[in-house]
Amino acid sequence: xxxxxxxxxxxxxxxxxxxxxxxxxxxxxxxxxxxxxxxxxxxxxxxxxxxxxxxxxxxxxxxxxxxxxxxxxxxxxxxxxxxxxxxxxxxxxxxxxxxxxxxxxxxxxxxxxxxxxxxxxxxxxxxxxxxxxxxxxxxxxxxxxxxxxxxxxxxxxxxxxxxxxxxxxxxxxxxxxxxxxxxxxxxxxxxxxxxxxxxxxxxxxxxxxxxxxxxxxxxxxxxxxxxxxxxxxxxxxxxxxxxxxxxxxxxxxxxxxxxxxxxxxxxxxxxxxxxxxxxxxxxxxxxxxxxxxxxxxxxxxxxxxxxxxxxxxxxxxxxxxxxxxxxxxxxxxxxxxxxxxxxxxxxxxxxxxxxxxxxxxxxxxxxxxxxxxxxxxxxxxxxxxxxxxxx
Amino acid sequence: xxxxxxxxxxxxxxxxxxxxxxxxxxxxxxxxxxxxxxxxxxxxxxxxxxxxxxxxxxxxxxxxxxxxxxxxxxxxxxxxxxxxxxxxxxxxxxxxxxxxxxxxxxxxxxxxxxxxxxxxxxxxxxxxxxxxxxxxxxxxxxxxxxxxxxxxxxxxxxxxxxxxxxxxxxxxxxxxxxxxxxxxxxxxxxx
Numbered sequence: 001x002x003x004x005x006x007x008x009x010x011x012x013x014x015x016x017x018x019x020x021x022x023x024x025x026x027x028x029x030x031x032x033x034x035x036x037x038x039x040x041x042x043x044x045x046x047x048x049x050x051x052x053x054x055x056x057x058x059x060x061x062x063x064x065x066x067x068x069x070x071x072x073x074x075x076x077x078x079x080x081x082x083x084x085x086x087x088x089x090x091x092x093x094x095x096x097x098x099x100x101x102x103x104x105x106x107x108x109x110x111x112x113x114x115x116x117x118x119x120x121x122x123x124x125x126x127x128x129x130x131x132x133x134x135x136x137x138x139x140x141x142x143x144x145x146x147x148x149x150x151x152x153x154x155x156x157x158x159x160x161x162x163x164x165x166x167x168x169x170x171x172x173x174x175x176x177x178x179x180x181x182x183x184x185x186x187x188x189x190x191x192x193x194x195x196x197x198x199x200x201x202x203x204x205x206x207x208x209x210x211x212x213x214x215x216x217x218x219x220x221x222x223x224x225x226x227x228x229x230x231x232x233x234x235x236x237x238x239x240x241x242x243x244x245x246x247x248x249x250x251x252x253x254x255x256x257x258x259x260x261x262x263x264x265x266x267x268x269x270x271x272x273x274x275x276x277x278x279x280x281x282x283x284x285x286x287x288x289x290x291x292x293x294x295x296x297x298x299x300x301x302x303x304x305x306x307x308x309x310x311x312x313x314x315x316x317x318x319x320x321x322x323x324x325x326x327x328x329x330x331x332x333x334x335x336x337x338x339x340x341x342x343x344x345x346x347x348x349x350x351x352x353x354x355x356x357x358x359x360x361x362x363x364x365x366x367x368x369x370x371x372x373x374x375x376x377x378x379x380x381x382x383x384x385x386x387x388x389x390x391x
Numbered sequence: 392x393x394x395x396x397x398x399x400x401x402x403x404x405x406x407x408x409x410x411x412x413x414x415x416x417x418x419x420x421x422x423x424x425x426x427x428x429x430x431x432x433x434x435x436x437x438x439x440x441x442x443x444x445x446x447x448x449x450x451x452x453x454x455x456x457x458x459x460x461x462x463x464x465x466x467x468x469x470x471x472x473x474x475x476x477x478x479x480x481x482x483x484x485x486x487x488x489x490x491x492x493x494x495x496x497x498x499x500x501x502x503x504x505x506x507x508x509x510x511x512x513x514x515x516x517x518x519x520x521x522x523x524x525x526x527x528x529x530x531x532x533x534x535x536x537x538x539x540x541x542x543x544x545x546x547x548x549x550x551x552x553x554x555x556x557x558x559x560x561x562x563x564x565x566x567x568x569x570x571x572x573x574x575x576x577x578x579x580x581x582x
Contacts, residue, residue: 015506019571021515022502022578023543026524027431036441037422040448044418047452048411145409173408193409193456201456238456349412 046374049340049347139177140196140215140226144170146352147190149204154181183211186233191352196226200239205337206353208233213247236261236338251283251298259376260290261338270298273309275376293377311381312339313354314373319387324362327391331358335373342372362389399463406467407460414451421465424545425472431540432476434529443475450475462554469545470555473537480533505575527577535570542567 142151151168170176170192178184178194186192186204194202194210197217204210209231216225225243237244237260244255246262248270253262258277264270272281273295280289281296281304288304290296295309318332334354335341341348343358350356360369367387374380398420405413425447430440450471458467502510502520514520528536534556541547541555549563556563 011506014508015571015575018505018510018515019539019574020543021510021512022520022524023528023539023574025515026521026528027427027540027544033437033441037426040445041415041418041422043445044448044452045415047449048414143409195456198457 045347046340046342049350139179140194140212141175142170142178142184142192142194143175144172144190144192145203146172146192147187148172149187149190149192150185151176151178152183152185153178154183178212180212180214183209185209189351189353196239196242196244197224199224199242200237200244202228203236203238205234205236208235210235230262230264232264234261234263234337250300251281254280254282256280256289265297268300272296272298309375309377309379311379312336312373312375314339314341314371314381314383316371316383316385319385322386322388324387324389325391326362327389328359328361329387331360331369331371331385332356333371336375338376339373341374342370344369360387362387362391364389364391399465402464403460406455406458406464409455411452411455413464414448414455417451417464417468418448421468424465425468428469428540428545429472429476431528431544432472432537433479435525439479443472443479446475447472462551465545466547466551466555469541469547473555476537477533503579505579523578524574527574530577531570531573535566535573538563538567539570539574 142149148169148171151170153166153168155164155166168176184192184194184204186206186208188206190206192204194204194212196202196215202210210233211229211231212226213229214225214227225245227245227247229247231249235246237246237255239255239258242255246253248262248264250264250268250270251272253260253272256278260272260274260277260279262270262272272279272290274290274292276292278289278291280287281298283298283304284300286304288296288306290306293309294306296304296306298304312335314333314335316331316333319329331343333341333356335350335356337350337352337354339350339354341350341356343360346358348356348358360367365388367389369385369387371383371385372380402413402417402420406417426440426444429443429447430437433439433443447468451468454471458464462470502514502523528539531539538552538556541552542549547555549560549567552558552567553560553563558566
């Protein structure tokens with residue numbers, strides 16, 4: 001080219017500055033639809049209050065309405081910025097490199113080198129697996145999200161001749177690696193999450209007791225898997241490509257799909273509710289599949305019956321009397337832990353135990369206040385209060 | 392950007408604690424910017440952009456458990472957005488039939504000397520220049536366009552782009568170099 005190095009650098013800099021300026025100019029001047037922005041903001045808030053947990057369903061509701069909104073129907077998203085996304089981006093890039101290769105003859109060897117390299121790594125991994133994988137990643141990550149949780153750890157001592165029990169208390173925000181033999185108990189107002197190798201999470205709600213009976217990271221020849229025993233309480237499970245088995249005192253469940261929750265109820269009942277995918281439930285030789293939007297209550301000695309999910313529980317605890325003397329009233333109630341609640345259209349925060357609180361302004365005379373609880377799959381229940389304000 | 396760094400740290404910390412209420416705040420901070428990014432990636436079609444952006448935010452709600460705090464919250468969102476945009480392209484099958492058509496109309500002669508001196512501001516800001524650059528961007532291979540937008544509009548470092556695309560910093564830099572040349576050739580009408 002006969003161009004000096006300095007000249008070349010100057011040209012490069014000029015091109016860089018110009019490309020930056022042109023792209024910035026071309027990419028700007030956009031007018032998004034303000035209505036869209038506004039409504040997405042609202043949807044997001046709703047979705048966020050709905051993500052906070054999992055729950056139980058009770059009978060006898062006052063008013064019921066089934067409302068599967070746009071939000072919920074479009075929220076069935078499962079793979080994210082993780083490996084699938086990267087894989088697809090990489091694929092596109094390889095395709096592009098490949099087509100460039102056939103044009104220029106330069107890049108053609110590149111994908112082959114990659115394939116050879118990957119095969120070499122796979123073969124090496126096969127032999128190294130027992131040395132590395134089996135011992136490095138055999139645990140799940142426990143994070144306490146609210147209040148505190150106790151981990152009681154039973155580990156063999158002296159080559160299995162005895163056992164050692166230790167108890168560890170974790171407080172909010174703390175994490176630790178837990179494995180087979182560990183039992184996690186959450187307190188009255190506590191919650192925690194268990195994360196299994198980025199493949200799934202189990203959310204533990206208050207007063208739950210969960211024992212990990214087995215957990216294994218994937219190796220070249222092993223699929224990632226875990227098994228747990230839920231002694232009491234309530235958990236919500238979200239999985240992808242993961243073999244997960246959950247036992248309760250009554251039933252065993254196996255994940256066929258993605259999101260479901262399990263609730264060990266008083267009196268030896270277990271309720272399984274599936275929001276996404278499907279779950280197989282086994283009890284006393286019976287086996288049923290609980291699909292998305294369905295639930296089953298397992299009772300020993302009775303047939304397993306799969307039914308459509310019912311709307312969330314919704315109880316108003318205050319005010320209990322329709323007559324109110326002040327112009328504002330604090331409305332309190334409880335709902336299922338995974339429900340979202342609106343009071344007169346306003347989204348309110350639902351705590352880990354399902355409680356919520358909202359301040360309502362009243363006009364003199366009769367006021368109608370609508371409280372709506374909506375489950376993750378969009379089934380909702382409405383309670384309409386009539387409050388007489390003597391103010 | 393300096394003033395929003397603290398906010399980023401705070402939101403990042405809350406996302407790590409799986410506090411879903413951090414998302415509406417993230418939306419207030421970056422909603423417009425993310426919309427613009429997606430909008431430019433889908434040939435400036437508002438309908439498609441709206442669908443994808445909605446999908447991105449709802450995915451963010453679902454995947455809050457997987458935010459590890461290694462990247463800035465906005466980079467994390469971009470990762471989700473890139474995935475959704477790629478999905479959209481795959482559905483449209485554009486990877487297969489995208490061919491570069493030399494832009495039909497006139498070229499702006501004033502753009503010819505892109506690598507000898509800075510272009511005057513009035514040329515850059517002209518409506519026909521913008522149109523030409525948009526057409527040129529739209530005609531680039533998708534990952535070139537993505538990289539140019541990530542670098543110049545989102546102002547991400549080569550390292551961040553590399554993490555999103557799983558490429559080495561060197562590979563990102565050389566790809567951006569090629570993308571710039573391709574864009575120049577398309578803008579100036581050279582072959």
